[in-house]
Amino acid sequence: MTAIPETEALPATATSARRVALIVAIAFFMQLLDSTIISTSLPQMGASFGVPAVAMSIGITVYMLTMAVFVPLSGWLADRFGARNIFLVAIALFTLASLACGFSENLTQFVAARAVQGLGSALMTPVGRILVLRNASKSELLNATALITWPALFAPVVGPVLGGFITTYLSWYWNFFINVPLGLIGLALVARFIPGDREADPKPLDWPGFFLTSLGLACLLYGLERIAHPEDGLRPTVLLIAAGIVIGWLAVRHLRRAAHPLLDLSSFKVLTFALSTLAAGTIFRMAINATPFLLPLLFQVGFGLSPVDAGLMILAYFLGNLGMKTVTTPTLRRFGFRSVMVVNGVIASASIMACGAISPQTPQALVVVLMVIAGLSRSMQFTALNTLAFADIDAAQRSSAATLSSMLQQVAMLFGVAVAAAILNLSQIARDRPALDLADFRIAFLAIGVIGLVAALRFLVLPPAAGAEVSGHVPAN
Numbered sequence: 001m002t003a004i005p006e007t008e009a010l011p012a013t014a015t016s017a018r019r020v021a022l023i024v025a026i027a028f029f030m031q032l033l034d035s036t037i038i039s040t041s042l043p044q045m046g047a048s049f050g051v052p053a054v055a056m057s058i059g060i061t062v063y064m065l066t067m068a069v070f071v072p073l074s075g076w077l078a079d080r081f082g083a084r085n086i087f088l089v090a091i092a093l094f095t096l097a098s099l100a101c102g103f104s105e106n107l108t109q110f111v112a113a114r115a116v117q118g119l120g121s122a123l124m125t126p127v128g129r130i131l132v133l134r135n136a137s138k139s140e141l142l143n144a145t146a147l148i149t150w151p152a153l154f155a156p157v158v159g160p161v162l163g164g165f166i167t168t169y170l171s172w173y174w175n176f177f178i179n180v181p182l183g184l185i186g187l188a189l190v191a192r193f194i195p196g197d198r199e200a201d202p203k204p205l206d207w208p209g210f211f212l213t214s215l216g217l218a219c220l221l222y223g224l225e226r227i228a229h230p231e232d233g234l235r236p237t238v239l240l241i242a243a244g245i246v247i248g249w250l251a252v253r254h255l256r257r258a259a260h261p262l263l264d265l266s267s268f269k270v271l272t273f274a275l276s277t278l279a280a281g282t283i284f285r286m287a288i289n290a291t292p293f294l295l296p297l298l299f300q301v302g303f304g305l306s307p308v309d310a311g312l313m314i315l316a317y318f319l320g321n322l323g324m325k326t327v328t329t330p331t332l333r334r335f336g337f338r339s340v341m342v343v344n345g346v347i348a349s350a351s352i353m354a355c356g357a358i359s360p361q362t363p364q365a366l367v368v369v370l371m372v373i374a375g376l377s378r379s380m381q382f383t384a385l386n387t388l389a390f391a392d393i394d395a396a397q398r399s400s401a402a403t404l405s406s407m408l409q410q411v412a413m414l415f416g417v418a419v420a421a422a423i424l425n426l427s428q429i430a431r432d433r434p435a436l437d438l439a440d441f442r443i444a445f446l447a448i449g450v451i452g453l454v455a456a457l458r459f460l461v462l463p464p465a466a467g468a469e470v471s472g473h474v475p476a477n
Contacts, residue, residue, distance in 0.1 A: 016135060017132075017135055017136035017137065017140040017143070017144050018140075018143060018144065018147065019193055020131055020132060020135040020136070020144070020193070020194055021132050021135075021136065021143070021144035021145075021147040021148050022147055023186065023189045023190055023193060023194060024087075024128040024129075024131055024132055024147075024148050025147050025148045025150065025151055026182065026185065026186050026189070027087070027090075027091055027124055027128055027182075027186045027190075028124070028125065028128060028148055028151040028152070029151035029154070029155060029182070030091075030094070030179050030182040030183060030186065031094060031120075031121050031124050031125070031151075032151050032152060032155035032156070032159070033151075033155045033158075033159050033162070033178075033179075034094075034098065034117070034175075034176070034179055035063070035121070035155075035159075036155050036156045036159025036160060036163070037159040037160070037162060037163035037166075037175050038059070038060065038163065038175060039060075039160060039163070041163055041166075041167045041172035041175050042056040042057065044167050044171070044172045045110070045172045048172065049104075049105075049106055049107045049110065050106075051107050055107065056107070058107070058111055059107075059110055059111055059114045060114075061222065061225065062111050062114050062115050062118065063114045063115070063117055063118040063121070064118065064221055064222070064225060064414075065118070065218050065221070065222060066114075066115045066116075066117075066118025066119050066121075066122065067118045067119075067121050067122040067410065068122075068214065068217040068218040068221045068222075068410070069122070069214040069215075069217075069218055070118075070119055070122035070123065070214070071122045071125075071126060071214075071217070071403065071406055071407055071410070072209075072210060072213040072214050072217065072262060072263060072403060072407065073122075073210055073214070073262070074086070074122060074123045074125075074126040074127050074403055074406070075126060075127075075130065075262075075263065075399035075400050075402060075403035076202075076203075076205060076206075076262055076399070077123065077127070078126075078127045078130050078399055079202050079203070079399050080202040080205075082196050082197055083127050083130045083131050083134065083197060084131065084190060084194050084195065084196045084197065085196065086123055086127045087123070087124065087127045087128060087131060087190055087194070088187060088190055088191065089120075089123065090120045090121075090122075090123035090124040090127060090128075091120070091124065091183055091186045091187050091190065092120075092183070092187060093116055093117075093119055093120030093123075094117055094120030094121060094124060094179065094183060095120075095179060095180055095182075095183025095184065095186075095187070096116070097113050097114070097116035097117035097119075097120060098113075098117060098176045098177070098179035098180060098183065099176070099177070099179075099180055100112075100113035100116070101113040101114060101117065101173075101176040102173035102174070102175075102176035102177045103173070125406045126402045126403045126405070126406040127402075128148065129148070129402040129405065129406065130398055130399055130402045131194060132144050132145070132148055133390055133393070133398045133402065134197060134398065135194070135195075138391070138469045138470050139469075139470070139472070141387060141390065141391070141470050142328075142329055142332060142383075142387050142470050142471055143329055145383060145386045145387040145390075146325060146328055146329065146383045146387075148386075149379075149382050149383045149386050150321070150322070150325060150379075152382065153318070153321040153322075153375075153378065153379050153382060154318060154321065154322070156292045157292060157314055157315070157317055157318040157321065158318060160296065160311065161311035161314070161315070163175055164311070166178075203260040204260055205262070206255075206258055206260055206261055206262035208254055208258070209251065209254055209255055209258055209261055209262035209263065210262050212247055212248075212250050212251035212254055213248075213251045213255075213262060213263065215247050216243075216244050216245075216246075216247035216248035216250070216251050217244070217248070217407060217410075217411075218244075219240050219241070219243040219244035219247060220240070220241060220244025220245065220248065220411065221244075221410060221411065221414055222240055222244075223237050223238075223239075223240030223241035223242075223243075223244055224241065224411070224414040224415055224417075224418040225414055225417075225418070226240065227418035227419075227421060227422050230422075230425050252265065263400045263403060263404060264396075264397055264400035264401075265400075265404075266397060267393060267397045267400060267401040267404060268404075270392045270393060270397075271392075271461075271462070271466070272337075272388050272389065272391050272392045272462070272466055272467060273389050273390070273392065273393055273401060275388075275458070275459065275461070275462065276385050276386075276388045276389035277385075277389050277404065277405050277408050277409075278408060279458060280455045280456070280458035280459055281385050281389070281408075281412075281455075282408050282411065282412045282415075283412075283451060283452075283454070283455035283458075284345060284381065284385070284452055284455035284456060285385065285409060285412035285413070285416065286412045286415045286416035286419065286451065287348075287349065287352060287416065287448050287449070287451050287452030287455065288348070288378050288381065288382065288416070288452070289412060289413045289415075289416035289417065290416035290417060290419060290420035290444075290448045291352055291355070291374065291378070291448070292314075292317075293416070293417045293420050293421070294355070294420050294424075294441065294444055294445060294448070295313075295314055295317065295355065295371075296310050296311075296314060297424075297436070297441070298355065298441045298445075299313050299314070301435075301436050301437075301441075302359075302360075302436075302437065302438040302441045303359075303360045303438075304360065313367065313368070313371065314371070316367075316368045316371035316372050316375070317371040317372070317374060317375040317378075318375060319372060319375060320371060320372040320373065320374060320375020320376040320377075320378070320379065321375040321376070321378060321379040322375075322379070323372070323375070323376060323379075324375070324376045324377075324379035324380050324383075325379065325383075328379070328380055328383050328384075331380070332384060332387075332467075332471040332473065333471050333472045333473055334473070335473065336464060336465070336466070336467070336468065336471060336473035336475060337384055337387075337388050337391075337462065337466050337467040337471060337473070338459060338460070338462040338463070338464055338466050339464075340380065340384055341381065341384050341385070341388070341456070341459040341462070342456055342457065342459045342460055344377050344380045344381055344384070344456075345377075345381055345452065345453070345455065345456025345457075345459060346453060346456050346457075347373070347377045348374070348377035348378055348380075348381055348452060348456070349449045349450070349452035349453035349456055350449065350453075351370060351373050351374035351377055351449075352374065352445055352448055352449035352452055353445055353446050353449030353450070354370055354374075354445075354449075355370065355374065355441075355445045356441060356442035356443070356444070356445030356446045356449070357442070358370065359438060386405075387467070387470060387471075388466065388467045388470070389401070389405055390402075390405075391466070391467040391469065391470040392467075416448075419448070419451075420444055420448060423443060423444040423447050423448070424436060424440050424441070424444050427439070427440040427443045427444065428440050464476075
């Protein structure tokens with residue numbers, strides 16, 4: 001599968017690569033902010049629609065399942081119709097659906113709008129990553145990846161705080177309306193600055209591969225999401241996860257044998273991609289994604305802080321995320337991916353475990369320092385993982401690799417929250433307590449930190465020169 005020559009000859013200058021990455025980052029921020037901001041609005045939305053707040057969770061579930069169904073198709077669509085065109089469609093769908101969410105008058109309308117939002121989101125992330133890969137040379141990939149990574153670090157931290165403020169002082173529908181100006185800006189910038197491209201000879205759609213991959217991913221993600229809600233029953237959750245694993249195995253079996261597979265699995269033969277996305281990368285992302293879920297609960301349930309005070313404490317975590325951006329590139333250039341990902345991974349895991357050691361009596365300054373360190377190490381590891389994954393991927397593998405990476409990141413995100421929630425619930429049951437307390441959080445943070453530590457040590461299998469073409473690191477002889 002060969003791209004039109006103009007795709008390979010895109011001017012991968014530092015300026016154009018940064019411009020494309022920044023535009024993609026704006027779209028990613030809109031998408032990720034929306035997915036984190038909604039949780040604070042559910043009670044008010046339920047009251048507005050005349051349904052219990054818990055019934056509003058169907059909006060989150062439908063969004064997630066729609067994403068799961070269409071993410072596997074995104075790479076094929078980008079090759080068939082052009083990555084820029086599909087990215088424009090994704091932003092337009094997401095923006096219009098956000099407007100529809102805000103104007104919804106009942107739960108049915110809201111769920112329908114969220115389904116369309118999920119479709120836009122499913123196309124946005126992998127296709128945005130494809131655009132960055134096609135427009136950045138290997139020497140610019142690290143800086144470009146750092147730019148598109150910050151929304152994933154920023155949005156989960158600031159989203160709940162911003163959502164709470166908007167819901168309290170304005171109204172829930174403004175949580176969706178704020179996407180409209182961001183979407184319009186994104187559409188204008190993509191149309192103006194990102195060049196068009198498409199495959200010269202696109203392959204036919206692999207319908208069996210699409211069906212198996214989408215169904216397996218949907219079952220797995222929905223099953224993982226249910227783990228955080230044990231009151232819904234254990235049996236359906238286990239059946240969903242089991243079905244997801246079995247169907248996923250059938251999908252892999254088909255993709256390996258198909259003449260024109262929907263997803264090219266040859267990317268997993270590349271060590272840097274396999275380790276960053278499937279093996280150690282997925283496990284470490286699980287630990288990193290569990291932390292933003294646990295911290296607000298720790299501060300509100302364990303410490304007894306108000307949502308506002310808890311949000312201010314978590315703000316230090318975000319400042320650490322943001323502060324690392326200026327030193328990520330020179331650090332990776334000086335020490336290389338292998339050394340940084342092992343040492344920083346150990347620091348990140350230790351900071352997660354340390355969160356289980358703090359209490360309401362811990363000096364606030366010490367808690368803030370811990371949050372900053374945790375944020376710094378999280379930011380470094382995210383950028384390193386996302387960059388190394390594509391360091392050795394060739395042009396023919398980009399679309400499938402970006403799609404596979406997006407799918408596995410979704411699994412890691414939900415798996416992290418699911419495991420953290422399961423540990424909290426099991427600890428509470430084992431200790432025979434009527435409600436969560438500080439001891440449950442200590443166990444959860446310790447367990448998640450140990451999982452992250454094991455994953456970090458797996459990066460030792462990387463050769464010292466791994467990703468050197470991207471980082472510019474020159475290993476010592």
